[in-house]
Amino acid sequence: MFCKSLLAGESVTLKYNLTGSGNYFPYYTGDSDLPGIFPEIVQQILNTANIQGEHVVLPAKRTVKSLITGKIDFDIISTAWLSKQERDNPLFVYSEPLFQMSEYLVSLPKHAKKWQSLAAINGNNVGTVMGYYYYDDDEFSRMDFPSEKELILALQRQRLEVVIISELSALFWSRELGVQVALGAAHSDGFLRIRILHKYRHLLPQINQAIKQLHQEGTISSIEQKYIDIINKIPTL
Template sequence: MLNNKIYIFVLVVYLCLQATSCFASDKKESTTLYFDLGEKGGWVPFRNAEKNGGTSVFTDLSKALEADSGIQFQTVNFPQKRADKALIDGLVDFDFTCLEWFKGNDPGPEFVATEPFFEITEYIISLKKNTHLFPTPESIFGSRVGTISGYLYFDDDKFTRTDFLNESRLVLGLKNDRFKVIILERETAKYWAKINNTEIDFAALHTSGNLVMRLRKEHSALIPLLNQAVQRMKTSGKLQAILSSHGIDSKIY
């Protein structure tokens, strides 16, 4: 009887140690990825929510990915130029971006990208009275163009950038005739035009591409897991539900 009690005691201790070991191992192996949501008001409704207390597209995407993949996502908030350097320096692990914004669609040798989420479009935008001046993307070449400091434009060697700190000031610059044309993502432009009571017009398409996660190359082993999560978000309808909840009508590929 005594031997049986000793055996049971040893077995219980062993199982407890194993459970503790497994838990510690799981914690050790869990992955946390950091990404930047920028300053308040930047890239609404993608980085920042339209309303106080609301969520943005990127926070909703990260929560859905977290639930599916088990990867933890943490946000930070940097000014745009600081965010670019933080990604290069490894202070953040990835960003949501569009490869068509890069020259040659190349994010650089230090990065890898997931499969696409949905379509992103940037437009050449003017006041309605000036739309006829910009019928094609090439029509901005040689002109002063309103842009966002730190943002990427694949052809910015062909026009003169006039950088602003955020989208709201950019639209106000257009409204006040600081320049005749700007480049801005469609949904963001609609939002700030409404807020700033500016009658804009989408003169010509500048870029059309797909939103992806651009990860630092040391995280390349996570790409298959993330791609599986993205695919399940598409087939389950979760991705479409996120876009619809923010009033976004974009193609999902």
């Protein structure tokens, strides 16, 4: 498997991981027909940039280690999730923005009033996904669960009062599982980008050009909207 990098004049196959928790709807689903927002956008970027890619399935807790050891070459991340030290890591460079993602404090409606301020989580137990970044997780006690689905189930079972989860994932699993939830304070809000090893920085111009072209064509927004429409079709409680 190879392709010719238009700008670098070399053959390269970039390995990447997008799986998140594995139950990361709508961003990654594992379904070949509807793989998720991340796989669809990345495939469009690679095709447009004329770069060959290979998806490597990894649990979230192994992604960073795999980047550092070179088992994979890039992933998708929001710098809003990262501490300043992590954002400034010289091992990585970042692409132009793909699209925006917001994460919230999410609880059952009866507890919602308590979690309207981000400062409310300081010193408290907070539901998180194993292996995920949380820029302020030194301020609260992480209670790690395997996936976004398990976070919503933990709320339903009253194992804890509040979790951190992306807005779209919360909406999907709330409706899919029949669990009413409420959004509290925003925990992070930022643009997702491709985070790629510094040694491939010479590929950024063609990656960024592909992203620009796909934005101009409306491809990225249409992929995102397709999955939002799927969520909106699920009956509400």
